[in-house]
Amino acid sequence: MGIPVYFKNIINNYNDILIQQDLFNIKINNLFFDLNCLIHPCCHGLTDEQEMFDNIYNNMIKIINIINPKDLIYIAIDGVCPRSKIEQQKYRRFRSANEHKLWDTNAISPGTKFMNDLNIFLKNKSYPIKTIFSDSSKAGEGEHKIMQYLKLNNNNDINIVHGLDADLIMLSLIKNNNIYLLRERTEYNIEGLNSEYVYLDINLLKKYLVKDIKKGFVKLSKQNIINDYIFLCFFIGNDFIHNTPCINIRYGGLDNLLKIYNLLQEEHAGIFYLIHNNKLDLPNFKKLIHKLSLEENKLLENILNIRSNQHKKFKNIYHDIYHSYFNNECLDKYNIYDKEYERDFMNHIPIIDRRNEIKIFNDLDINWNRRYYMFQINNHHNYNPSYDDILEIQINDICKNYLESFIWTTNYYFEDCLSWKWFYKYHFAPSVKDFNNYLLNINDLNIIEMDNVPLKSIEQLRLILPEKSFNLLPKNVKKYPDYYYPKSFKTNYIMKRYYWEGHPILPEIII
Known part of the structure; x- marks a missing residue:
């Protein structure tokens, strides 16, 4: 995980x-x-x-x-x-x-x-x-x-x-x-x-x-409480589910989820469960997402304030290389003195270079989620209402795929692999507000086509190996076209703490 x-x-x-x-x-x-x-x-x-x-x-x-x-x-x-x-x-x-x-x-x-x-x-x-x-x-x-x-x-x-x-x-x-x-x-x-x-x-x-x-009022069995806890941990991000911007374990994300969960327990007399018979309970999942959506902007504001203070701290620590980086100057001169220095600086880039982050979240009351999608999908922040029709279609698809990620991961942890072919196609999660709106019209969780046939090991190698490792492929195996193996690519590190947490943006290989 x-x-x-x-x-x-x-x-x-x-x-x-x-x-x-x-x-x-x-x-x-x-x-x-x-x-x-x-x-x-x-x-x-x-x-x-x-x-x-x-x-x-x-x-x-x-x-x-x-x-x-x-x-x-x-x-x-x-x-x-x-x-x-x-x-x-x-x-x-x-x-x-x-x-x-x-x-x-x-x-x-x-x-x-x-x-x-x-x-x-x-x-x-x-x-x-x-x-x-x-x-x-x-x-x-x-x-x-x-x-x-x-x-x-x-x-x-x-x-x-x-x-x-x-x-x-x-x-x-x-x-x-x-x-x-x-x-x-x-x-x-x-x-x-x-x-x-x-x-x-x-x-x-x-x-x-x-x-x-439990806090004295939760009436679920011990294992039901543990199962719900595990499901809540999905929200802070794992190999299969991206965390939404307002939930980050580095900024108290799990504690915030548990507070909402306990509020729901109080409202339901201590009998509220997210996982029931090893399956996701849709009505209660909707209630959790709804409550989280009401807190989204407040949680985001708290995270952004913390990140602003972190930015000031690391700007001072790396004050010399900081200005060279923002002026697009060559950083090689710093390697003469300490090769670790530039590596350390680059590892903190998500907190040092917040220019895109600030443009997206600079006004949480007006269309931040639209600017967020414009950047994540189109790599710019210039939201215009004329984009809404196309954007709504894209948001709907993102939210559908995001719901699938919770369904698939729940099955993978609590039962078995629901589909060996399914995967989440995006490098970011939707806003909780949009996800909540999408869930309003969902009444059934049977939305993933079952597939119990694993890929072959050769197929996996063709999917995971970068060009430098092609020598590991058997000689009679052809790789996909060069387009799918870029030598350079952008990395999405919006709201990440360290550069290594960023998500490479790579072409999707359809098999």
Whole structure:
């Protein structure tokens, strides 16, 4: 899940959910590897692929020896993903295409020779107990493979899952299994942790979340509260849903959503749910969006004030390079003194260069949403009422696709993949006001055509690889026309905090 600061937030709020390795004395039944979390760091800085393979296996054995599982080792590697995830993989690979690398990390993708060789290597190695291996030739993200297995084997076993991103936390919260997430301490960057590995107690996290949300008047079951919490987290942005401008986790977005959610609970005598029987409840979803739409301008104003203060701070920090940048002067001279200086400056660009942001949101009472769409669609802010007919058609399509993203993601997390071909086509979310207006006429959520056939790994490679990585394609495979693989492209970073959070604007490949 693409929630950059989510993990930091929950650790700050509930710091005792982390258990140090030397204090963890629970006997473990099953150990699960979301192996891509291990593959990437084990390959970092190396160029010899056999050395990478050995490094991956040796680190696995090290973890197995520490955990000492009694019953099962389950190794899951990312296979072909749903198209919605493939789009995110494409953006990340294009964004990093010009970075200097000793070895092309895009080789860590299903269907490459590297991954095929790694599958064979790991299958031929020995493991101390029963081992299930779901390699990259089997469709599905690693964490979803693990969760599907746990869903079918729900018992009292104690399970360790190696790998910890926000997505894995959310998926684990859905399950009724006993789950601890394991990760290297260095991944957390938290003071006071001394052991090499730490464990995140999912059941304890559930307990704290329910206590904070329930507030004495919510009458839903504990799991229903957790499910609603997970759904609310969709709004702050993940790999499949863009956050709308007024909701940003860096500016209190999740807290604001929970306040609205609790107001709705009070209005419904504590029996208000967004997820019911693992499905999105449309009437209650409409009520949530309506309340959020009433707060949209106020929330935006608060965010813009914070960003204005951040702008002043970083303008002063980078005062010399700031003026050169705004005067379109060459920045190379700064590299002579400190190569990190310009990189740091560029990383803060969304907060330093707010010219487009200010033109869009300079008057929240008059047509800001129209200026927002004009910029996002046409790259200018010159709204004119004569555009309204065309703009309304475009907004309607954006809102429809945005609703689909909530439906698809709900199914993907709580059930299974509704469609392997569906994806969100836009690089931005609609305004909440427009989304609310669109929902007024919606009475049915069966709007996505089901498709249970994954793409082939070759098709995924053709979709995600930038031109510099074409050598990873099998020789007999043709790429799409050059138009779909631009060497340079614009990045949408409106209302983002860091440049790396921006969304590359790339041509849509229709297959």
